[in-house]
Amino acid sequence: MIRPDQYPNGSIIPVILPRSYQPANTPMVPNMENCFDCAAYKMASSTCDHWYGLPVKQGYWCAAYNRRT
Numbered sequence: 558m559i560r561p562d563q564y565p566n567g568s569i570i571p572v573i574l575p576r577s578y579q580p581a582n583t584p585m586v587p588n589m590e591n592c593f594d595c596a597a598y599k600m601a602s603s604t605c606d607h608w609y610g611l612p613v614k615q616g617y618w619c620a621a622y623n624r625r626t
Contacts, residue, residue, distance in 0.1 A: 564614065571611050577620035578613070586618045596623045 563569055570578065581591035592598045593615035597607035605613045607621045
């Protein structure tokens with residue numbers, strides 16, 4: 558899937574996020590994986606440490622996903 562450049566609400570998705578960054582409910586995403594459950598996701602700021610602290614959406618996913626332990 559080639560991700561769009563905007564979220565459904567019209568806000569821009571930062572271009573530095575990978576092309577694999579997509580809604581977690583798409584068929585290509587493994588079941589029960591999303592940013593919210595990823596070790597790189599910081600809940601207090603809704604940002605991703607893997608992607609240089611950029612804001613991400615809880616209901617999205619990328620190929621750098623690493624389950625929180």
